[in-house]
Structure formats: structure tokens, C-alpha cells
Amino acid sequence: MTSILVALLCLTSSTWAFVVKYQPEAVHLSFGDQIQDIVVTWSTKDDTKESLVEYGIGAFQFTAKGNSSLFVDEGKQKHHQYIHRVDLKNLIPGEKYMYHCGSNFGWSNIFYMTTPPASKTWTPQIVIFGDMGNENAQSLSRLQEETQRGLYDAAIHVGDFAYDMDSDEARVGDQFMKQIEGIAAYLPYMTVPGNHEEKYNFSNYRARFSMPGNSEGLWYSFNVGPVHFIAIDTEVYYFMNYGIKQLVKQFEWLDEDLRRANEPATRTERPWIVTFGHRPMYCSNANSDDCTNHESLVRVGLPFLNWFGLENLLYKHRVDLQLWAHEHSYERLFPMYNFKVMNGSYDKPYTNYKAPVHIVTGSAGCKEGREKFTPKRPHWSAYRSADYGYTRMKVFNKTHLYLEQVSDDKAGAVLDEVWLIKDTPVPQYPPN
Structure with missing residues (x-):
């Protein structure tokens, strides 16, 4: 009897191992x-x-x-x-x-x-977050539940996954990809790389995700309803093992993509241009990384040369909204260019704004914890919070876009909200 049980256990074990290998x-x-x-x-x-x-x-x-x-x-x-x-x-x-x-x-x-509807009056709803790891993934359960209730049409993860996908011979990456299945198997899960993906030339990121275009998911664009989304790889400014060619290639591609998006017929049909990339141009966290450096590489370009900086390019092409992460917090800025508030007032909503709106949303939760802010909030910072959470976007039509920040610390309460409103589909900045 014992030998039969042992044989059955061995058979079951080998069968299970076979199934797991191909599951x-x-x-x-x-x-x-x-x-x-x-x-x-x-x-x-x-x-x-x-x-x-x-x-x-x-x-x-x-x-x-x-x-x-x-x-x-x-x-x-x-x-x-x-x-x-x-x-x-x-x-x-x-x-x-x-x-x-x-x-x-x-x-x-x-x-x-x-699938997205064919109607031109569709009002897509997108959930946006960055910096979510295996450990301390505070937003994960609420994101899973809201996704499966049908709240969103797509998710955008603005860099930094798992912490880190290459750890423990990439098994941490395996665990993370299984964890997000409750979101990503139900709606498009759009991504860009962050600094935590840089190991082995971003190999885990490039292998695991399938984004549009021909850049292995490093930079690309896609359209959702009245919005033209552009994914930007900010890490080309910080990891020179990429090589200067990658930085120049992305910059030239981005310039051309924005030029096409601004052709009159295209911009009238799809008036919102939204970019997302990991490292922000502006933030007021109390660290020596990006926030205390007014001449950040993403904003102004290569050191001492000011070549290939993104702020002038995105301002020239009249981008509406720039989404960032990297800082483990939430911060909404006034419409601004070169540290100057450009919307004429400090009030909400942002109506007929004269420069892009920046939002940093990197607080979905990871083992590194939260980011502290500087004691004094800068004049260009409209709202900031260290709560764990994520951002919701709803695009109502060609002239009204709504954003709100959800707090996991406060059981899903909305901490901050703002409307972007314009009288005409095409913004009129910068001056001709």
C-alpha cells in the first residue's frame, strides 16, 4: 500500500511539474x-x-x-x-x-x-500611477477591484516596476507580472521605463512589455478618443550606456510625432496632447535627486550644452498635460514654463492656460516608502500630498478634461481635483 501511495505521489508531482512548465x-x-x-x-x-x-x-x-x-x-x-x-x-x-x-x-x-467605441463623443477614463513594487504595493488591491468593476478603459504605469524586475534572477519581475494580472489582463496596461529598470540595459522591461511602435516600448505614441498620448523615455538622459544616439533618436522622433499631431486637421479632431515619462521636470520633494536641481537634464538637456531638453520642445508644440512619477508622492503644478506660472491666475479650473500642466503621480507604493516635501511649497506648486494613491483622468470632450487624485491612506477619498478647459480645441500658446 505504501509503495502504491509513493508511486501515485511521484506521478502527481511529475504531472504537476509538467503542467507548471507550460502554464x-x-x-x-x-x-x-x-x-x-x-x-x-x-x-x-x-x-x-x-x-x-x-x-x-x-x-x-x-x-x-x-x-x-x-x-x-x-x-x-x-x-x-x-x-x-x-x-x-x-x-x-x-x-x-x-x-x-x-x-x-x-x-x-x-x-x-x-474595445474602445467608434463614437467620436467617447469619454475615455484612464488610471495613472508610477513606482509600484511587489512590497508595499498600497494601490494594487484598489486598482484591481476598480478595474474589474469596469471603471477604466486603460492604465498607464509611469515607470519603476517591482523593485526590481531583475532581482533574484528576475523572479521578482515574475512575481510582479503575476500581481498586476488582475489589472493588466482586463485593460491595456501602457508603460514607460524608469530608473529601476536600467539593469542589463533595460532587458527585463524590453522583454516583458509589448508597446506600439518600433522602440521596444521605450518611446511611442497612441490615440485614445480625443487624446494623443506620447510615452517618453527619460532614462536616455541619465544612463549613458544607452549612448547619445538613443537620446537623439528619441528627440527627433518626438519632434516629428508632435509636428504631425499639431497639423490643423489632426489637432482639431484630436485636440488633447498628453505626455508621460518617469522623471519629472519640476517637483518640490526634499531630495538631492531631481527636485533640487533646477536645471534637470530632462528639462534643459545635456549638461553645459542645453541640447535636447524637453521643456522647450513640449512648450513649442503646445502639449496640454505632462504626467511624471519617480517621486513617491503626488504633486500638481500650475501651468508653467521656465519656472513661471503662465495661466494668468492661481485659480482652478485651468482655463485657456498658456503652458503645459505638470502632475507627478509616483505614490502607488513600493518598499522605498514615501517622499518628503520641502517645508515651503514653491509658488508654482498648486497642491501636494505624500499619501499613497493614484490619479484618474476622464476626458469629457474636446474642450474639457478632468483629473483627480485618489488616496489609499484615506480609503479611496479624492484629495485633489482639477479641470483643464479651453474655448477652442487648439491651444494658442506659444505666441506665433
Whole structure:
């Protein structure tokens, strides 16, 4: 009897090990090159020889095939896995799809996603946050719950994941990708790299996420309703192992992308331009990193040369809103350019503002804790909070955009809110 039990246990153990090797993990979505295209990404421990997504409206009506690539962490033990990507093309607008992913070796749970509607009067709702790790991920549970209740159309994670994805031979990254599945498997999870992703030339970030464009998710743009979103890689200014070519390449791409977004017909149709990148141009935290350096590299460019700084470029192209993280806090600034408040008053809402609005939202929670502020709030800082939390954006139409900051410390209370309002879809700054 004992020998039979031992044999059954061995058989069960070997079968379980086989299943685990091929079981899909860390399922997440992103927008493809078109708004009606969705990319499904997941990982398996071993090669399944095929990458499949079965999907449909109310039933599995279609099967899409993709591909996988071997990802080997650069750590000493060479931890490896297979990253699978499948493009779902030309989905029907405004429909709720069910899907699962995997292969004949094993399938994921069934998830749901809702495609953006075709209507030009759509009011997209986006949740935005940065600096969320495995430990002390204060915002995670509320973000999961709100996502699955259907509050959001997309999520934007503004850099710094897991703390850090490469740690423990990339197993910390594996854990993080599993944790965010409750958000990222239900709506597009859009990302940019932060300083905590720099190990091994950002290899974990580049391998795990599938963003639009041809830059391995480092910089790109996409459209959601009346908004043109632009992802910016701020780390090209700080990690020179990238090489100066990366910095110049992004700057030239960004200039051209903004030029196209500002063509009269395009800007009238899609009037909001919103950028997001990890390190802020402005902040008032009490540290010696970016906030106490008025000539930050992202803002003014390369040291002593003032080449390739982003502030002049984004101001010239009339960007409405700039979203940042990196500081583990929340801060909303007045519309400003070169440390000058440009909206004519210090009141809300920001109506017919004359410069971009900056918001720093890096307080989703990580093991490094909170960031303190300087004792005196600068004249250009409208509101700041050290509470853990995240930012919600709702774009009502071509002239009204609403933002609010949610506090995890205060059970989901809204701490701060602001409207961006303009009389015409196209802002009139800077002067011709």
C-alpha cells in the first residue's frame, strides 16, 4: 500500500511539474499600432511550440496565432522563460470580448476586455500611477477591484516596476507580472521605463512589455478618443550606456510625432496632447535627486550644452498635460514654463492656460516608502500630498478634461481635483 501511495505521489508531482512548465502566467494587454488592435502577452516556463489566443463575443469564436521568444535574465543562474505575443487585429469597436491564451499544453483563466467605441463623443477614463513594487504595493488591491468593476478603459504605469524586475534572477519581475494580472489582463496596461529598470540595459522591461511602435516600448505614441498620448523615455538622459544616439533618436522622433499631431486637421479632431515619462521636470520633494536641481537634464538637456531638453520642445508644440512619477508622492503644478506660472491666475479650473500642466503621480507604493516635501511649497506648486494613491483622468470632450487624485491612506477619498478647459480645441500658446 505504501509503495502504491509513493508511486501515485511521484506521478502527481511529475504531472504537476509538467503542467507548471507550460502554464500561461502574467497575462497582460496593450494597445497595438491601431486603437482597435490589442496585443496579448504572457509567459511560460518552457517552450510550448505555439502561442494561441481564443477569443470572441460571448463565446470563443476565433483563434489568433502569435509567436514566442526566449528571455534569459543576465543573472548568474540564467533564469529563463518564454514570452508570448499575439496580436488581435481589427476588433469590433465597443464590444466586450472574452479570451484566454495558451496552447494545447495548457490555457490561462478566462478574461474579459472591452474595445474602445467608434463614437467620436467617447469619454475615455484612464488610471495613472508610477513606482509600484511587489512590497508595499498600497494601490494594487484598489486598482484591481476598480478595474474589474469596469471603471477604466486603460492604465498607464509611469515607470519603476517591482523593485526590481531583475532581482533574484528576475523572479521578482515574475512575481510582479503575476500581481498586476488582475489589472493588466482586463485593460491595456501602457508603460514607460524608469530608473529601476536600467539593469542589463533595460532587458527585463524590453522583454516583458509589448508597446506600439518600433522602440521596444521605450518611446511611442497612441490615440485614445480625443487624446494623443506620447510615452517618453527619460532614462536616455541619465544612463549613458544607452549612448547619445538613443537620446537623439528619441528627440527627433518626438519632434516629428508632435509636428504631425499639431497639423490643423489632426489637432482639431484630436485636440488633447498628453505626455508621460518617469522623471519629472519640476517637483518640490526634499531630495538631492531631481527636485533640487533646477536645471534637470530632462528639462534643459545635456549638461553645459542645453541640447535636447524637453521643456522647450513640449512648450513649442503646445502639449496640454505632462504626467511624471519617480517621486513617491503626488504633486500638481500650475501651468508653467521656465519656472513661471503662465495661466494668468492661481485659480482652478485651468482655463485657456498658456503652458503645459505638470502632475507627478509616483505614490502607488513600493518598499522605498514615501517622499518628503520641502517645508515651503514653491509658488508654482498648486497642491501636494505624500499619501499613497493614484490619479484618474476622464476626458469629457474636446474642450474639457478632468483629473483627480485618489488616496489609499484615506480609503479611496479624492484629495485633489482639477479641470483643464479651453474655448477652442487648439491651444494658442506659444505666441506665433
